[in-house]
Amino acid sequence: MAAAYTLYAKPGFAATTIERLCSEARISNRAFYECFGGREELLQALHERCVEESLAVVAKALQEAPATLEDRVRAGIRAYIEFATADWRRARIMHLEVRRSGDVLTASRQRAVDSFARLVEEAAAEFPQSGRPNRRLVALGAIGALQELLIEWLLAEDPPPIDELVGVAVHIFGRTLGSS
Template structure:
C-alpha cells in the first residue's frame, strides 16, 4: 500500500477510515437483510469503497462481523458497568441497574439487538469464540462483586451467572423476532425476577 499522504491522510489513517466505513455499513446490512444475505459487494457499495480496499481491511465478512460484534459488546459492558457503579449499594438495586442498563442499551437500536443476539449466531461456529468472550465479559461483571452476591449461594456462582446471562439473551431474541415485541420494561422486570430469585435475593 502506498504510504504517501493522500488528501491530508496518511496510509494508516485511510485504512482506519475505510475500516470504520465498513463497520458502519455492516451495522446496517448485517441487521437487515442479515449476515447470510449480505455480500461483500453490497458492503463495499454501501461503504463506497472498492472490493480491493475491503480486503485491505478485513479478510472476509466473518472478520468484519467479529469486529462489529466486539465493538457492540465493549460498549454494552461499559454501559452495564456504569449503571451498576451509579446504583444504590444494595444487591437488588445493582442487579436492577445492570439489567436495565444492558437491555435498554441493546434495545435503543434494533440493529444492535439483532446483531448481538441473532445475526452473530447466524454467522456460524467461526464466531463461537467471540460469543463466548462476550458471555465471559458479562459474567465477570457479576462475579467481580458488582452485585455483591451472598457467599452462601449453593450453586457454582460462575455457572449461575452464565445461566442468567443466557436467560437475558433469549428474552432479547424473542424481542427481536416477535411480530409484536414485548415492552422493554417487561423484559427488564422479567430478567430482574429471574436474577433475584436465582440469587435468593
C-alpha cells in the same frame, strides 16, 4: 463498518456479500480488503465493538447503583436492555447474527459471555452465598435467559415492552442470585 452494521443486522450476515457491502459503503472491493480479511472479520469487529460498548454501559450502571444486590441487578439489567434495544441493529448483531453466523463468532461470543458473567459475579461478590449453587454457573444461566428474552423482543410480532423485559430479567437474576 456503518454499512455492515445495517446489512449484517438485516438482511443478515449470511445474505450479505462483499459486493453488497462495498456497494452500500461506496468503496471498492480492494479498499475493503485493505481493512478486513473478509466479511467474517468485519462481523467480528462489529460484534466486539457492540460488546465493549455494552460492557462499559453496564459496568457504569453497576458502579452508580445503590449497594444492594437487588439495586445492582436492576441497574445492570436495565442498562443492558436499554443499550441493546436502543438500536435494533445492535440487538440483532449481538443476539441473532452472533448465533446465525455459525462458527464465525463462536470465540467472540464466548469471550462476551465470559465478560458479562464476570461482571455479574463481581456485582454479587460481596453478598452472602451460603447454600446457593455455583455463582458463575448461575450467572451463565441468567445471561442465557436474558439473551432469549432479547431474541423474543427482536422476533415477536408484538414485542414485549422494554419495562416488561427488564422486570422479567430482574426477576430471573434476582431469584438465581438470591436477591429476591
